[in-house]
Amino acid sequence: MQNKYLSIYNEIAKQIKAGDIVAGTLLPSENELTELYDTSRETIRKALNLLSQNGYIQKIRGKGSIVIDVNKFDFPVSGLVSFKELAKRMDNVAKTIVNELTLVKPDPYIKQQLNVGNETMVWKVVRTREIDGAKIILDKDYLVEEFVPGLTKAICGDSIYDYLENELNLTISFAKKEIVVEDCTEEDRLRLNLDGFDNVVVIRNYVYFEDASLFQYTESRHRPDKFRFVDFARRSH
Numbered sequence: 001m002q003n004k005y006l007s008i009y010n011e012i013a014k015q016i017k018a019g020d021i022v023a024g025t026l027l028p029s030e031n032e033l034t035e036l037y038d039t040s041r042e043t044i045r046k047a048l049n050l051l052s053q054n055g056y057i058q059k060i061r062g063k064g065s066i067v068i069d070v071n072k073f074d075f076p077v078s079g080l081v082s083f084k085e086l087a088k089r090m091d092n093v094a095k096t097i098v099n100e101l102t103l104v105k106p107d108p109y110i111k112q113q114l115n116v117g118n119e120t121m122v123w124k125v126v127r128t129r130e131i132d133g134a135k136i137i138l139d140k141d142y143l144v145e146e147f148v149p150g151l152t153k154a155i156c157g158d159s160i161y162d163y164l165e166n167e168l169n170l171t172i173s174f175a176k177k178e179i180v181v182e183d184c185t186e187e188d189r190l191r192l193n194l195d196g197f198d199n200v201v202v203i204r205n206y207v208y209f210e211d212a213s214l215f216q217y218t219e220s221r222h223r224p225d226k227f228r229f230v231d232f233a234r235r236s237h
Helices: 004-018 030-036 041-053 083-089 108-114 153-158 160-167 186-191
Strands: 057-060 064-067 073-076 094-104 122-131 134-144 172-183 199-209 214-222 227-230
Touching: 004 041, 030 041, 041 057, 041 064, 083 094, 083 160, 094 153, 108 134, 108 214, 122 153, 134 186, 153 160, 160 172, 199 227
Parallel strands: 073 227
Antiparallel strands: 057 064, 094 122, 122 134, 134 214, 172 199, 199 214
16 A cells, blocks of 8 residues: 555656646645645655656745745756757657758857858758647757758758768767856847746857867757756765
8 A cells, every 4th residue: 555645746746747736835834734635744845855856846944844946858968969859858748840941151159169160151041839729948059060061941950960960970069168147139039939028048069070189069948837957966085
């Protein structure tokens, strides 16, 4: 038979995920939960601790347990995955809209980010990522044409990484990332459903092949309420 505290944990977690208990509200007090579930205070504390560990609530001294918004998508900070790969992990309907694919001479800023010269041509790819009908990511990619020939809108609408690895047989190795919060631009407002937000979370990626050639600079602009940026860290001794 399932432990009492696990049963309570599962019931409250289910209510939070369903939206029956609204994010930002306080759970009943430990005493109230003890009476509600006809159990001991120790059992309630174990259930609340598990809810806290798994990101459902934040326990605040002197106030109680506040419910955290769990309707967010986990976005790996340290991983190097394509949107297509990320979408496969979700139980959500994901769609890519290719807004722009052009071959350009990069401006001074992009030349600096990619460390290329005046004669280098660069693909500019602008894509909106839609999840469950909401446009919540704007990806702006710049790829060195020398390394990424023959790019098409069909490839961009599917997966550039899949094209590089499985069609061109190239090995994508590592990336450097920077995460900042910025004011929304006019392009953000045009391309995204911002739902009143004035800021976006921007992840800047510098992506390299296995020979350490820098081939891609990306600005991935996210609506701030829809993502948890997650990582796994282990302390070294």
